[in-house]
Structure formats: structure tokens, C-alpha cells
Amino acid sequence: MHGQSMHGQSMHGHLSVSDFEKASPTFELFDNGAFQPPHDARPAFCTFEGVLTVDETMMSTDPETLTVPSAFGKDLRLFPAFEIGFLSTDGELIPANQDLTARPGASYWEVIVQPGKVWSENGDGDWSRGSFPFALVSRIDGNTHNGVATFVYRENAISSLRYQIVQQTAPLSLPDKFLASGALKARYRAAPLGNRDELITEFRKFEKMRLRTRPWSDLAELTGSAKIHDFDSDILPEKLVADALLVGETLYVKSAATPAGELPYAGRQRFGVWSITKTAALGVAILRIAQQFDREIFTKRVSDFVAEARAFPGWVDVTFGDAYTMAAGLGYGSDDPQNGAMEPYDGVYLDWYSAQSWSAKMNHMFRNTNLYSWGPGKVVRYRDEEMFFLALGLDAYVKQQLGPDEDIWSYLTREVYNPLEIQVLPTSRTVEQDLKTGVPYMGYGMYPTLEDLAKIAKLYLNEGEWNGNQLLPRDIVRELLAGKEPRGYRTYWSKFPYYYRTFWYAAHQWRGELTYVPCMSGYGGSVVALLPNGVVALRIANSIDATDDVVKMQSFLDVEL
Known part of the structure; x- marks a missing residue:
């Protein structure tokens, strides 16, 4: 069965066992059904449990040539190297890590892997099949390139991973939208995972x-x-x-x-x-803090928790409530309050956006932001910088309440997302050179x-209520x-x-x-x-x-x- 893709490519209908080792050097699409169990799928011949490792590999893309092949010193065309434990149970393929992950290398991307399936098919001999969805992401940008990977395996053997990237959300730093396909050389170390029981129970x-x-x-x-x-x-x-x-x-x-x-x-x-992150993460976080700890959080100054802001007029008096509603009275745009809520997204903003560590972002926004004549709490100006400032303040607040090892994202996950029956919700964070966990941006970057x-x-x-529990005021x-x-x-x-x-x-x-x-x-x-x-x-x-x-x-x- 062959069809024609929307991008003018011949689209193939099925992946045979031999296809796993002969990926085309140019972009090619298979019907997405080839990456999932067919209606007549049978149980896998054996379980899949162990560590899957892949190396960086050049992707075949559509368009073939990207306008900008690299960004921030990293190659956009490289599929990232990763190493993730998996285990199968009842036909499900469960990854041990569903957060952003990648091994160090030259690729711009990291990967988020989600649970998939294992099965077997007529005509495959003693091979079983597995597949899982994934998204390529960047800790700097907030978009995803969504795809699926599949492979065949035996007790102690695995094929290459065939993959295709077939959809994406809007890019900001990158001028190109693209699809991609290829084969990833894979290594499989079959061994019981130490936390297998916990993984299965939680799943x-x-x-x-x-x-x-x-x-x-x-x-x-x-x-x-x-x-x-x-x-x-x-x-x-x-x-x-x-x-x-x-x-x-x-x-x-x-x-x-x-x-x-x-x-x-x-x-x-x-x-x-x-920016849905602003409402679905940051807004939920401050409301949970108001419910659990302090209804007056909105009137407190963020600078009382972020000491670095105290040296900068304008920032020192911004309250949690001002930042929460984008009314800090700061920005890069027109001093006319009727000029519109949207701030310029040009060079000054992009310099802040491109800064990778929390300190670089903080120093840039404190030193390069103008004070509007109307002051805080009067006019909305839509700025990611205020959301990041608020995230820093909330992170410091929960550390003060719960100890220095607490983190605003782990707090949000435990206090709200898990009660909402959401097991994992990944987010991008600042990139810190000392390998410390970065601060979540929280104005964008959730997946x-x-x-x-x-x-x-x-x-x-x-x-604010869920299953009889009042999580938010x-x-x-x-x-x-x-x-x-x-x-x-x-x-x-x-x-x-x-x-x-x-x-x-x-x-x-x-x-x-x-x-x-x-x-x-x-x-x-x-x-x-x-x-x-x-x-x-x-x-x-x-x-x-x-x-x-x-x-x-x-x-x-x-x-x-």
C-alpha cells in the first residue's frame, strides 16, 4: 500500500523486519499505522526490560535543507543521543523517565519519551515489536516536534529504531518547520530495572x-x-x-x-x-500557595524573596499580584497606556529569551527594562520577564516554607498535578553550568x-475543587x-x-x-x-x-x- 504525503513524498504502508536496517538516506514517510499495533496484533513473544541507548544521528528532513541548521552552537539536524530504561507489562511499554533527557553532545534537541506498546505480528518470525511516542524539545525554545519510534526485538537483541517526526507546534527561534525520518542505531542492555515495581504500580x-x-x-x-x-x-x-x-x-x-x-x-x-504555561502552571502554583499558606501572597513584594531585585528601582516594589496579572509597570515599549498590551518581541526581549542561566536572565531583565510612568498595578503589558520574576519569587517562597531542597515545579506537581491524576508533566528549565537543577521558566516551557x-x-x-479537595481558593x-x-x-x-x-x-x-x-x-x-x-x-x-x-x-x- 502506497499513498502520497501532503509534502509530496511517497508514503509507505508497512515496515517489514528487514526495513529496520535499511533506512533511506533521504526523507521518507510511512503511514503512522506502521508504528502501532495492527488490529490483528498478537502478544509479544517476550518482555522488554532494560536500558535502551541511542547515539546522535543526522536526520533526513523535509525540507531537505534547513534555513538555519544550527542555533546556540548546537546542530538542529541531529537527533539527540539518549539512554532510557524501559519495561513492558500487559502489552504496555513504560519508560523509566518521562522528563526532558539527552546525553551530552552536539544536538540542539532533547527528547521526551512517553509510554508505548509491545506486540508481535504474523510474518516476523520470532521477533517482537515495540513502539513509543516522543517529542523533540529544546530547553531554550518552547515548541515540540512530535513523532513515533518503533523497533523489533528478541530476548537480548534489538534492531535499529525507525522513527518519523510528523507534526510540530510553532517555533520561535527557528525559522523552519520540518518533518524528519530515519533510523537510529540502538543498543539494548536487557536487565531488570531496580524500580520496576514502582514504575508498574504508578503507571x-x-x-x-x-x-x-x-x-x-x-x-x-x-x-x-x-x-x-x-x-x-x-x-x-x-x-x-x-x-x-x-x-x-x-x-x-x-x-x-x-x-x-x-x-x-x-x-x-x-x-x-x-504561554498556556502561564495559566496552567504559574497561575495554578500561586493559587495553591494562597490556599495552603497565605491568602495575602498577592500583596507581598517579590523582592522580599528575590534579593537581587532590591537594587533596581521599579522592580523593588512589584508585588506577586502585580506580576501575576502582568501589571508590573515595566517594559520595553511605548509609554502610552493605550498602545496595547503586547510588548515588542525584538532584540532586547530576544537577548533575554536567549540567556540560558537563571542569573543571566535575571541580570538582563533587571538592567534593561524601562519604568513606565504609570507604575505597578495600573496597566497590563504582556511580558515573559514578569512571569520568570514571579517564578523566582514563588520558588524562593516554597523553599522558605518547606526547606531549601524544595522546588516550585516539584511542589506544583505534588500539590496539584498529582491530585488531578496527572502523573508527570515535564517543563523546560534554565540551563546551569554546575549541573544544578535549573529554575522552570513558567511563562512558557511546559509540555x-x-x-x-x-x-x-x-x-x-x-x-478549584477536585474530588472533594479544595486545591485552590x-x-x-x-x-x-x-x-x-x-x-x-x-x-x-x-x-x-x-x-x-x-x-x-x-x-x-x-x-x-x-x-x-x-x-x-x-x-x-x-x-x-x-x-x-x-x-x-x-x-x-x-x-x-x-x-x-x-x-x-x-x-x-x-x-x-
Whole structure:
């Protein structure tokens, strides 16, 4: 079976055992189904347990030549080397590490590996097969290149890993979007993993707590196709990565298309969602701290916890609440308060963005930011720097409360994500030369699944309550939800005319009345909307420009089920 890819490439239908050792030196696509168990798959002949190691390998890309082949001294064309333990149980392939990982080398990328499958097929002899989804990520950028890898194996032998990268979210530092394919020379050291029982127990526990995921056709049958036919129809298909609706406790996925068919393991794929991180991570973190420790956290000065800020006028008086709602009174743009919420994303910002250590980022933002005439707490100016400043302050706060070994991301994971039945949620951090764990950016850089985003949105819609536990302050969360009155600060932007506490507010006619709908929004056109009827609308997109099809929100918000 052969088809034609959207990129003009011949697309193959099946990987034979012999194909694993003869990858083409040029880009080639297989149908994504070749990387997953077929309908007639049989159990694997043997378990897979041990350490999988791959070396850096040049990728075959489409386009063949990248406009910029390297960034920050690293090669964009190299698939990263990695070493990860895996074990199989009941047909599932569980990685021991689901965080960003890579062995030192020349590649720009790191990899996030997610659980996959093991099975066997007729015609493979005594070989079993395994596959897993992955995302290439960078600690500097916040996008993902999503793909899948597969291999055949015996008791103590493994083939090369065949892989293909078939989708991505929007790049910022890199001018090119690209697909990739190839074979990775693999080494397999079969041996029991020391934490195998814990890995299996944790995997099974969180798998049981996953949301029900159903195809779009099920929702059409349940509600009538006319009600959902036009959902998210404004955005051009080539800019869409995935979209879905959470209705009740069920996630209905409308689309997760790629040039090689539906995105493999779509429910387990992680996406770079850029500034959605502000609401889904940083906003949740400060609200959890308010609930658990201190309702007055919003009025405290961040500089009381980040001593380095005390020497810089403007920064010294910024409160946690000012930074939380992007109203610090600092920036690089116009001193006209009606000039709009968006700050310039040019040289000064990019220098800060490119700084890799927490101290370099901190020193740059303290020394290169202007003080606006209106001061803090008056006007919104959308800046990642404020979010990073807030992250530094919250990290110092939880260390003060819980000890020097605490970390804001581990705190957030333990206190909120795990109770939400999210096992792991990776994030990018600053890069520190002394091998210390970096500080999470928290203005961008988290890598959730669609289900992770749906659960976090549902927590907000539940007014901070989950399974009978009040994780976030009910009264504060309630005022963030959809309503007839605008809240926060004017943005002078038609798409989202108001901004408040990490949420953008869309002005939408809901059942004949103007309603302000809270949205988490990320670069590229990714949006998570908390609709007035309790439905969550989700879109992952990769648009580089804010074109009309991305700016229009009507079809995305008009879900009156």
C-alpha cells in the first residue's frame, strides 16, 4: 500500500523486519499505522526490560535543507543521543523517565519519551515489536516536534529504531518547520530495572484515572452533528495540530492530523503550548500557595524573596499580584497606556529569551527594562520577564516554607498535578553550568498532553475543587470564570480585549448576551477556553503569524451543547 504525503513524498504502508536496517538516506514517510499495533496484533513473544541507548544521528528532513541548521552552537539536524530504561507489562511499554533527557553532545534537541506498546505480528518470525511516542524539545525554545519510534526485538537483541517526526507546534527561534525520518542505531542492555515495581504500580494507577477519550463521531451522535459541525472551523487545517472538547468527564478529539495519518498515540503525545504555561502552571502554583499558606501572597513584594531585585528601582516594589496579572509597570515599549498590551518581541526581549542561566536572565531583565510612568498595578503589558520574576519569587517562597531542597515545579506537581491524576508533566528549565537543577521558566516551557490541559481547565471550572479537595481558593477562582462583566485590564486587542491573572478574555455573544470567556492562550494559536456551560474547548496550533484565521474565535467558542 502506497499513498502520497501532503509534502509530496511517497508514503509507505508497512515496515517489514528487514526495513529496520535499511533506512533511506533521504526523507521518507510511512503511514503512522506502521508504528502501532495492527488490529490483528498478537502478544509479544517476550518482555522488554532494560536500558535502551541511542547515539546522535543526522536526520533526513523535509525540507531537505534547513534555513538555519544550527542555533546556540548546537546542530538542529541531529537527533539527540539518549539512554532510557524501559519495561513492558500487559502489552504496555513504560519508560523509566518521562522528563526532558539527552546525553551530552552536539544536538540542539532533547527528547521526551512517553509510554508505548509491545506486540508481535504474523510474518516476523520470532521477533517482537515495540513502539513509543516522543517529542523533540529544546530547553531554550518552547515548541515540540512530535513523532513515533518503533523497533523489533528478541530476548537480548534489538534492531535499529525507525522513527518519523510528523507534526510540530510553532517555533520561535527557528525559522523552519520540518518533518524528519530515519533510523537510529540502538543498543539494548536487557536487565531488570531496580524500580520496576514502582514504575508498574504508578503507571497502572494513573492509567486507571485517565479521562475517557472518544472519537468526534461519538459526540456528533450524542448531541447531533449540527451543534458541533463548525467547531474550530476558522483556523486553516495546515495550522492545526489537534483540537478537542471536554464534555463532562469525556474528551472528544476532533482532529490530530499529520501528513502520515492521525498522530500516533495522540492521547499520550506532549505538546509545546508556550504561554498556556502561564495559566496552567504559574497561575495554578500561586493559587495553591494562597490556599495552603497565605491568602495575602498577592500583596507581598517579590523582592522580599528575590534579593537581587532590591537594587533596581521599579522592580523593588512589584508585588506577586502585580506580576501575576502582568501589571508590573515595566517594559520595553511605548509609554502610552493605550498602545496595547503586547510588548515588542525584538532584540532586547530576544537577548533575554536567549540567556540560558537563571542569573543571566535575571541580570538582563533587571538592567534593561524601562519604568513606565504609570507604575505597578495600573496597566497590563504582556511580558515573559514578569512571569520568570514571579517564578523566582514563588520558588524562593516554597523553599522558605518547606526547606531549601524544595522546588516550585516539584511542589506544583505534588500539590496539584498529582491530585488531578496527572502523573508527570515535564517543563523546560534554565540551563546551569554546575549541573544544578535549573529554575522552570513558567511563562512558557511546559509540555502537557491534551488530557493534562483538559484536567487543569476543569479544575478552574470546578472553582478549584477536585474530588472533594479544595486545591485552590474558591472565591478567587470563581472571579476568573466567564461572566457578563469585563475583568482585569484592557488590552486594546480585538481577539482578547481584557487580561486578568494569566487569563485572556474573549468577548463573545453567548446565548444572546455579551459574555467574557476566559482563555489560556499560547503562541502559535493554541487556546484552552473555559466556556460558560462547563465545556472546555482545546486547540493546539502551529501558526507563526497572527493571521485572521487564527485570530477569529467565533467557531471555537460557539459550543452551546
